[in-house]
Amino acid sequence: YCKIKKNGFGGPTPSFPLGNITEMKNSNNVNDSSSGFSGISHDIHSTAFPYFAKWQMIHGKVFIYWLGTEPFLYIAEPEFLKKMSSGVLGKSWGKPMVFKRDRMPMFGSGLVMVEGDDWVRHRHVITPAFSPTNLKAMANSMVEPTTMMLNKWATLISSGQPEIDVEREITTTAGEIIARTSFGLSNHKGRKVYETLRAMQITLFNSNRYVGVPFSKWLCLKKTLEARKLGKEIDQLLLSIIDARTKSWDGTPQKDLLGLLMEGSHVDGRAGKSLTIRELVDECKTFFFAGHETTALALTWTLLLLALHPQWQHQLREEIGQVIGDDDEIVYARLSNLKKMEWVMKEVLRIYSPAPNAQRQAREDIKVDDLIIPNGTNIWIDVVGMHHDPALWGADVNEFRPERFKDDNLYGGCKHKMGFLPFGFGGRMCVGRNLTMMEYKVVLTLMLRKFSFSTSPNYRHSPSILLSLRPRHGLPLIVQPL
Numbered sequence: 001y002c003k004i005k006k007n008g009f010g011g012p013t014p015s016f017p018l019g020n021i022t023e024m025k026n027s028n029n030v031n032d033s034s035s036g037f038s039g040i041s042h043d044i045h046s047t048a049f050p051y052f053a054k055w056q057m058i059h060g061k062v063f064i065y066w067l068g069t070e071p072f073l074y075i076a077e078p079e080f081l082k083k084m085s086s087g088v089l090g091k092s093w094g095k096p097m098v099f100k101r102d103r104m105p106m107f108g109s110g111l112v113m114v115e116g117d118d119w120v121r122h123r124h125v126i127t128p129a130f131s132p133t134n135l136k137a138m139a140n141s142m143v144e145p146t147t148m149m150l151n152k153w154a155t156l157i158s159s160g161q162p163e164i165d166v167e168r169e170i171t172t173t174a175g176e177i178i179a180r181t182s183f184g185l186s187n188h189k190g191r192k193v194y195e196t197l198r199a200m201q202i203t204l205f206n207s208n209r210y211v212g213v214p215f216s217k218w219l220c221l222k223k224t225l226e227a228r229k230l231g232k233e234i235d236q237l238l239l240s241i242i243d244a245r246t247k248s249w250d251g252t253p254q255k256d257l258l259g260l261l262m263e264g265s266h267v268d269g270r271a272g273k274s275l276t277i278r279e280l281v282d283e284c285k286t287f288f289f290a291g292h293e294t295t296a297l298a299l300t301w302t303l304l305l306l307a308l309h310p311q312w313q314h315q316l317r318e319e320i321g322q323v324i325g326d327d328d329e330i331v332y333a334r335l336s337n338l339k340k341m342e343w344v345m346k347e348v349l350r351i352y353s354p355a356p357n358a359q360r361q362a363r364e365d366i367k368v369d370d371l372i373i374p375n376g377t378n379i380w381i382d383v384v385g386m387h388h389d390p391a392l393w394g395a396d397v398n399e400f401r402p403e404r405f406k407d408d409n410l411y412g413g414c415k416h417k418m419g420f421l422p423f424g425f426g427g428r429m430c431v432g433r434n435l436t437m438m439e440y441k442v443v444l445t446l447m448l449r450k451f452s453f454s455t456s457p458n459y460r461h462s463p464s465i466l467l468s469l470r471p472r473h474g475l476p477l478i479v480q481p482l
């Protein structure tokens with residue numbers, strides 16, 4: 001604490017043992033939802049992160065706050081971020097220990113959490129699995145679950161229920177898609193892994209409240225034990241899937257991510273350039289947790305914005321007609337021509353970024369101008385704060401304007417290149433971003449070809465942080481067949 005203070009960082013005063021958590025929780029309890037669509041504002045920073053919005057006004061865009069006994073350096077200033085990260089390689093960054101412990105059952109030692117030379121090795125094996133050729137082969141595993149969801153919608157509508165909670169529906173479908181693309185669902189073990197992963201996710205969402213507080217796991221003992229038990233079950237199932245694949249290995253990998261990683265690792269459990277069996281298990285879990293809710297939320301928030309902006313819904317449908325046509329089979333090579341859809345996706349990721357923050361931990365002292373960030377400092381980058389900063393985006397920052405990506409495809413006209421970070425930054429940028437782009441285009445194409453979406457008076461707008469940025473009360477929309 002003294003070292004950080006001496007270095008000149010300001011911030012709210014912490015108390016022992018909760019740090020600033022009490023203030024954070026109290027400001028979260030303010031009723032922030034608006035009913036119906038008329039009062040919807042995209043100016044969400046002060047509702048998603050009320051405490052950060054308040055502290056920014058007092059302490060600026062870089063300051064220290066405390067989660068329990070852990071200090072965090074808060075950053076919502078792209079220039080500071082650029083200077084801080086310019087001299088640090090991907091492998092030299094750490095991830096906060098406090099989150100590693102908390103999210104161990106989800107990510108284990110998978111790519112999200114691993115560090116140093118191990119991170120280089122994991123990234124080296126995993127990156128080629130996401131190559132365009134491999135992704136192309138996965139497009140089909142996206143069509144079937146989406147078609148099943150859309151058929152269900154058609155049945156609901158024809159039985160007189162046009163209002164559908166699209167968030168719930170899309171999250172289930174995206175879970176199914178990521179399970180198929182990660183480890184396959186063709187046998188009952190794959191499906192059991194998927195069901196257990198979902199159960200664990202629900203358990204962990206309810207027990208993340210006291211991150212950083214000493215002895216917090218004892219406060220949520222039941223949930224901690226439950227997550228551990230589910231984690232063991234998932235590990236056993238994945239181990240037996242890998243074992244079965246190893247025994248029937250004939251040199252041609254199955255075209256899912258596990259198959260591709262096994263090919264890169266020759267499945268003999270050795271370290272070195274490949275991944276061990278234990279690490280393969282952790283990567284399957286990592287893909288599931290890092291990959292399905294984020295993509296589902298990108299699609300969910302898109303449907304909200306398209307329901308609010310029917311002219312964009314119309315434009316996308318027109319583009320789909322021109323680029324993809326009516327064929328049942330979606331030709332992978334044509335997806336890259338869905339340019340307007342890409343602008344819409346980026347604008348949605350800007351306004352409602354599913355990953356609302358990025359995290360690091362310094363593994364050495366880092367110098368930024370006259371300041372030293374001491375080794376061990378946790379770092380919290382407020383992505384929502386930067387994506388909604390009028391100083392970076394201009395006066396229309398809170399308006400849905402996909403065309404801002406027409407002239408500046410990469411940064412949408414943001415005044416600083418590090419002000420738009422939906423997939424993080426530097427060497428640790430999201431490895432799944434191309435898979436996401438493909439899934440987004442396939443699923444949205446199928447949805448927009450069959451249905452139109454309009455607002456429902458039952459929607460309550462309350463974007464909330466529950467690890468990711470979610471609509472707290474789901475997203476009921478009126479869905480109509482075309």
Ligand code: HEM
Nearest residue numbers: 111112287290291294295298355423424425428430432436
């Ligand atoms: C809209 C969808 C997605 C969003 C918004 C998103 C966002 C992010 C962000 C912000 C990071 C952290 C980057 C950093 O710390 O600099 C990340 C990392 C990661 N993401 Fe994604 N992601 C998405 C989809 C996916 C998918 C589909 C997968 C895998 C199937 C995936 C796998 C990963 C992995 C493994 C990492 C860790 C990379 C590393 O540390 O080297 N993500 N993602």
